[in-house]
Amino acid sequence: MKEKIFRDPIHNQIVVDHPVVYDLINTPEFQRLRRIKQLGTTGFTFHGGEHSRFSHCLGVYHLARQVTRTFSENYAEHWQADDNLLTMVAALLHDLGHGPYSHTFEGLFATDHEQFTQEIITSPTTAINQILTKVAPDFPDKVASVINHTYPNKQVIQLISSQIDCDRMDYLLRDSYMTGVQYGQFDLARILSSLRPLDSGLVFTKGGYHAVEDYLISRYQMYMQVYFHPASRAMEVLLKNLLKRAQVLYPTHQNFFRKESPKLIPFFDKTYTLKDYLKLDDSILNTYIQAWMDSTDPILSDLSQRFINRRVLKSVTFAEKDEPVIQQLRQEIAAIGFDPAYYTAINSSFDLPYDIYRPESNKPRTQIDILQDDNSLLELSQESPLVASLMGTVHGDRRFYFPKEMLFAEDLFASHKERFLQLLASLN
Known part of the structure; x- marks a missing residue:
């Protein structure tokens, strides 16, 4: 196909030159991500942080495309080029199942964005699935297996989900830029050039460990200064409490909610389907909350006004x-x-911020290994006193x-x- 160019504030140009990737971008399920904010309530604190999961997913795809090309050209003995498309597609679709205000909504309505991501990918009812099935009948299941960490090739999984992956590298740079802070900046080019595939997984060359170290510090600072900002969490609390109030009122005020917020009814009734879920986005929920400002219930009305008008x-x-x-x-x-x-x-x-691989833990992490001159591997904290101070x-x-x-x-x-x-x- 003729390559398509997406202009991007972080990566300058994002190139799409595979018809499957381009077709996936143009599906209703992926276009919906334009209407889901990447940072949820953080935009109430950092007013520039209004970017979408659509732009983030494009960024993750872009990094995965760069890495797979480099691996295929330079490290073919350790990388299977047949996994290139799978890696790029998994990177593009990894956040497909996020709902309005993501984690706040999930906690109240018992939804799971990762499960919904897999369902969107594997359900024959979605345009996403129909495109993936044209690649191969089992291709949707392969993409889903990358999302749920069961795909046999650990390298592919680690590129999408590990302590330093395409997902985290994009969102740190993107969130830092869009919120106007400097905490999340790191040397992306150096990290990518020092990344190596081995049969056991991904490692970094010794010459690049300072860039990896800088990345981990940047990640720590973004969490402390941006993602955990007290005002953003205050708005999250307001949203959670007003949705909780709506849940409590629904049994006795069904007519009001059916009129003012019809797309939430399946979630109040706990009868929602994938089709119901895909109808929701941030703009829908914001419209409903604005309607609830006129509720006869003083608590729901007041909480809704506080949220819409940012009364923290x-x-x-x-x-x-x-x-x-x-x-x-x-x-x-x-x-x-x-x-x-x-x-x-x-x-x-x-x-x-960082921990070594602990197989006995509930969610074992993939530690970051540094490739030594003699081809042995050294865990990052043994190389870096700075990272050692953060470890665990x-x-x-x-x-x-x-x-x-x-x-x-x-x-x-x-x-x-x-x-x-x-x-x-x-x-x-």
């Missing part, structure tokens, strides 16, 4: 030993008139969220405000 909840960090104080804070909030079930929340965000350490915090009004209560509620502030001070 305040928060404070606390330790497990402070749980009794948190309960007292909730009592003061209730005394002023806020239902703690909907106006408070505990949100925990923790990340493990968990970073993040636990926050208690509450209405901002608690800090400004007046007149009749002044005593509750004073008590509330005293309890907050005891947490620090």
Whole structure:
């Protein structure tokens, strides 16, 4: 086919020169990703972070295309060129099953974006599946097996999902650029040039380990400064609580929800299908929340207005030993008139920046190995004292969220405000 060019702020030009890839991009299921934000509620904090999963998936495909070409041309003894198309397609489709506001929606409605990704790929009802089946009858199952980590070639899986893969490399650079921060920047060209396929998996040359080290530090900083930002998590809490309120109201207010949010009915009823799921995106959910602003239920109406108009909840960090104080804070909030079930929340965000392979763990990680001059392998933290300091350490915090009004209560509620502030001070 004549190559198609997608102009991209991160990679400049993304080239599509395979008809299967181009046809997949033009399916309704993939075009839907234009309407799913990559960063969810983070856009409420970093206003430039409005980019979509469509652009991210194109970026992951682009990196996979670069790597597979390099492997085929230079390392044919360790790389099977027959896996090139499979790798590019899996990279392109890896986020296909994400729903509106992704993880928040998943937690409340018991959906799983990875399962939906596999179902979109393997279901004969989708345009995606019909295109993949033309490659080979078993090709959809092969793509799905890369997504669920069961494909026999570990190299392919590691290019899509490992501690340093095409997915993470694209989203760190893309999210960093779009949010206007510098934390996620690293030397992509050096990492790609030092990447090598071995029969046992992917490794990096010794000369490139500083670039890999820089990548891990950048990843750590993006999580601490952007992905775990307290204000973004505050908006996530609001979204979770207003959807929870809608679930509680639905049995007694079905007519309202059927009129104002019809595409959510199968999810309230727990009867949703793949077809129902594919009808949802961020714009649909935002439209419904705007409609809920006019609800006769004061809690749903107020929470919806807070979310749409970005009235952020305040928060404070606390330790497990402070749980009794948190309960007292909730009592003061209730005394002023806020239902703690909907106006408070505990949100925990923790990340493990890097760890070695531990087969006994629930989700073993693929460690990063550095190829030595004598062709032996050395695990990255043994080469880098900086990475060793991060290895196995968990970073993040636990926050208690509450209405901002608690800090400004007046007149009749002044005593509750004073008590509330005293309890907050005891947490620090």
